Amino acid sequence: MAGRARRGVALAMGALLFAGFTALGAWQLQRLAWKLDLIARVAARTEAAPAPPPSPETWSGVTAKRDEYRHVRIAGTFDDRRQTLVQAVTALGPGYWVMTPLATADGYTVLVNRGFVPGPEQAPASAQPHPAAVTGLLRISEPHGGFLRANAPAAGRWYSRDVAAIGQARGLRGLAPYFIDADATPNPGGWPRGGLTVVRFRNPHLAYAMTWFSLAAMVALWGAWPAIEAARRRRAPRTDLSAPDGLRT
Structure with a gap:
């Protein structure tokens, strides 16, 4: 039993x-x-013809699910004096992403990841704002920077592309809640190198x-x-x- x-x-x-x-x-x-x-949705976005990024009246509805990796094109004025170097490791090795504010004619600003540089000396350093047009992929802000490597704005150390924190540190107004990864269009002097966005999902x-x-x-x-x-x-x-x-x- x-x-x-x-x-x-x-x-x-x-x-x-x-x-x-x-x-x-x-x-x-x-x-x-x-x-x-x-x-499939991300592939359709990246392969679509470039379109204007979301405008201020639609920012509250911007989400990763609906908007990330959209193929966009925008024109405005770069201000190298307010750019931020964010530490990065890419296929080209360790270095930095160059995050530069681009002021649009519509009165708002978008952070543009112009690409990778191996060291600060390769970053653009124009003394005056200059016009530019950028084609690339829309990306969602990357807050915090991680548990072991938190961003330290006061010390100038950045480990993530935190749009809000960068905007606050650089005194940027009317800043979009996203940034744009520039495509591989060559820059003068060869740096920064764009087009390094990794679109891959496990x-x-x-x-x-x-x-x-x-x-x-x-x-x-x-x-x-x-x-x-x-x-x-x-x-x-x-x-x-x-x-x-x-x-x-």
Whole structure:
């Protein structure tokens, strides 16, 4: 009786594990569908013809889901005197992103990531504002800078492209809540190098789903194994051990 009770408890636990693993596998399939849709939407944005970025009256509705990686084009006036160098590691090695405010004719300002420089000496250093037109990808602000490397505006150390913090440190008014990654159009002197935006999304959800479903299958096999063994024994041919050796079949 005790053995039967233990068997019942074990089967109940197995049923719970099976249900849990199956639910996790189904959840990963849902995540897979979401990720594939995200990849398709972002690809459509990056490959579309460039359009004006969101204007001030629509800033409150700007979100990563709807707007990030939109292909945009904007014209205005760069002010190198208020640019900010943000530490970065790229395919070209360690260095800095050059974040320069671009004042538009419509009265608002957008931070533009003009690209990568290996050192401060390669950053643009015009003494006067100068006109420019930029084509690139809209990006959402990157606040804080991380747990171990928080931005230190007073010390001039920046680890993330935090639009609001940079705007406050540089005294920028009417600043858009996003920034623009400039494309690979060459700059005078070769620096900064634009077009280094990484548009790549990890998509391990199918592998995760297969792992959870495999675990569910293993639990199901474990629970069904006694019945499988019993059926196998019933099908196995019987040998009559009481018969003489010469008459055994």
